Amino acid sequence: MIFIQNIGLIGLGFIGQKHLEAYSHIPNARVKAICTADQEKGTKLAAEFNTSHVTSFEDLLADDDIDVIDICLPTHLHESYALKAAHAGKHIFCEKPLTLTAESAQRMIEATEANGVRLFVGHVLRFWPEYALIQSYSQTKMQDIQVIHAKRLGQAPKWSDWFQYPEKSGGALFDLHIHDIDYICALLGEVATVYAVGHQNAYGAWDHVMTTLTFNNNSQAFVEASHRMPPDYPFSMTFRAQTPDATLDYKSQAGDNIDPDEDSHTTMTYYSSTEKTSLQVEATDPFQQELIYFIHCLEANQDNTIIPLSDVLYTLKLLKAIERSLETKKVISMHNTTRKEGVCSNQSES
Numbered sequence: 001m002i003f004i005q006n007i008g009l010i011g012l013g014f015i016g017q018k019h020l021e022a023y024s025h026i027p028n029a030r031v032k033a034i035c036t037a038d039q040e041k042g043t044k045l046a047a048e049f050n051t052s053h054v055t056s057f058e059d060l061l062a063d064d065d066i067d068v069i070d071i072c073l074p075t076h077l078h079e080s081y082a083l084k085a086a087h088a089g090k091h092i093f094c095e096k097p098l099t100l101t102a103e104s105a106q107r108m109i110e111a112t113e114a115n116g117v118r119l120f121v122g123h124v125l126r127f128w129p130e131y132a133l134i135q136s137y138s139q140t141k142m143q144d145i146q147v148i149h150a151k152r153l154g155q156a157p158k159w160s161d162w163f164q165y166p167e168k169s170g171g172a173l174f175d176l177h178i179h180d181i182d183y184i185c186a187l188l189g190e191v192a193t194v195y196a197v198g199h200q201n202a203y204g205a206w207d208h209v210m211t212t213l214t215f216n217n218n219s220q221a222f223v224e225a226s227h228r229m230p231p232d233y234p235f236s237m238t239f240r241a242q243t244p245d246a247t248l249d250y251k252s253q254a255g256d257n258i259d260p261d262e263d264s265h266t267t268m269t270y271y272s273s274t275e276k277t278s279l280q281v282e283a284t285d286p287f288q289q290e291l292i293y294f295i296h297c298l299e300a301n302q303d304n305t306i307i308p309l310s311d312v313l314y315t316l317k318l319l320k321a322i323e324r325s326l327e328t329k330k331v332i333s334m335h336n337t338t339r340k341e342g343v344c345s346n347q348s349e350s
Contacts, residue, residue: 003028003299004028004029004030005028005030005067005068005298005299006030006032006066006067006068007023007029007030007031007032007066007067007068007070007093008034008035008063008066008090009023009031009033009034009035009069009070009072010035010060010071010072010081011035011071011074011095012036012038012041012042012045012072013072013159013160014157015072015095015122016072017045018287019093019095019287019291020034020045020049022285022287022288022290022291023049023291024049025285026288026291026292028295028299029295030051031049031051032052032063032065032066033052033053033054033059033060033063033066034046034049034052034053034054035053035054035055035056035060037055042054042055057081057084061084061085061088061090062088066090067090067091067298068090068091068092068093068298069081069082069085069088069090069091069092069093070092070093070094071085071092072095073095074160074162074168074169075097075099075168075169075174076100076162076167076168076169078094078095078097078098078108079099079104082094082108082111082119083107083108085117086108086112086114086115086117086119087111087115089117091118091120091298092112092117092119092120093120093122093291093294094119094120094121094122095122096121096122096123096124096182097174097316097319098121098312099316100167100170100174100316101320102313102316102317102320105313105316106313109309118298119309120294120297120304121307121309121312122307123178123179123183123307123311123312123315124286124287124290125179125180125183125286126182126183126186126290127286127287127289127290127293127306128286129281129282129283129284129286130239130250130252130266130281131183131239133268133279133281134187134239134250135186135187137241137248137270138187141270142241142243142246142248143243144243144244145188145219145241146219146220146243146244147219147220147221147242148184148187148219148220148221148222148223148239148240148241148242149221149222149223149238149239150183150222150223150224150238150239150240151223151225151236151237151238152176152177152179152180152224152226153225153226153233153235154176154226154227154233154234154235154236155228155229155230155231155233156172156201156207156227156228157175163175164201164202164203164205164207165203165205166204166205169205170205170319171200171201171205171206171207171227172207172209172225172227173198173205173206173209173225173319173322173323175227176225176227177209177211177322178315179225180223180225181211181213181223181315181318181319182311182315184213184221184223185213185311185314185315185318185339187241188215188217188219189215189216189217189339190215190216190314190334190337190338190339191213191214191215191216191318191334191337192214192215192216192333192334192335193213193214193331193333193334194212194321194325194334195211195212195325195330195331195332196209196211196322196323196326197209197210197326198210198326201228205227206326207226207227207228208224208225208226208227209224209226209326210223210224211224211322211325213318234253235254236251236252236253236254237250237251237252237254238250238251238252245272245273246270246271246272246273247270247271247272248268248269249267249268249269249270250266250267250268251266251268252265252266252267253265266281293306310339310340311339314337314338314339317334317337318334318337321337
């Protein structure tokens with residue numbers, strides 16, 4: 001017998017619709033209701049995905065059949081909605097970034113613990129098939145990674161204007177840069193120092209960021225993210241990892257945002273002193289894989305070892321250090337911040 005997790009999904013922008021589509025392919029998940037103030041969109045999607053539509057979040061919380069609230073709202077709303085969900089006794093799936101400060105994240109975690117519910121955060125890159133393969137190589141053929149170069153370039157999302165305001169989205173720093181910062185730390189461990197340069201948009205959001213991370217193991221990462229590419233520039237992801245003897249090189253160009261079009265292409269190549277191999281990656285939906293894993297953790301009462309909350313907190317702390325480096329034009333030491341502790345004392349400048 002399959003035990004069904006009933007989902008209440010709030011927020012039906014780009015990511016919310018990705019989640020809605022993903023749930024339709026997961027046998028032990030059912031979207032019981034979607035919540036949006038947009039009556040036309042809500043009615044259309046409810047009919048398409050055989051669910052119900054409500055316009056009030058309180059209706060989701062009051063539904064005793066709903067086990068999980070999936071939050072795909074603008075970032076600045078995450079905390080207030082997560083706290084309400086926790087107090088209502090609902091488990092929470094929250095799209096990244098969890099929030100814009102580690103202090104806010106800590107309040108959310110404490111609320112879930114106090115109410116006996118689980119919190120999962122959608123750092124989806126850890127489920128992206130190409131990045132899963134990179135992680136596999138880092139544990140086998142490339143265990144001594146010394147240098148990483150990563151880029152994530154595109155335009156500000158077109159479906160809503162809230163991304164351009166730093167107090168609502170955190171700009172490209174929290175929308176795009178977070179992906180690679182989080183993933184690279186999962187590969188290389190804790191960071192010793194951070195240095196970043198970048199540019200701000202008219203509203204003060206950092207919309208182009210270039211960061212150098214130096215790790216405790218002496219490896220380095222050079223990471224770039226941008227929301228300010230010209231309109232026809234394809235959404236691009238690149239990732240190059242190097243050891244003394246080998247290089248793994250991933251390049252991807254999509255269409256509008258991450259959705260593919262006729263000009264999309266992806267390559268992944270492994271180079272060593274003895275071989276050059278084009279790697280084929282099985283296509284899977286990372287959003288679907290992420291949600292399958294979260295649901296499995298709930299059903300099996302299993303710890304979330306792929307995206308533990310200590311990592312979520314650590315990544316937020318790193319982003320704030322990057323932001324501080326952007327503002328001060330100084331190197332920021334991370335010696336007082338560890339992944340295990342998550343939230344700890346302030347970083348120091350040098």
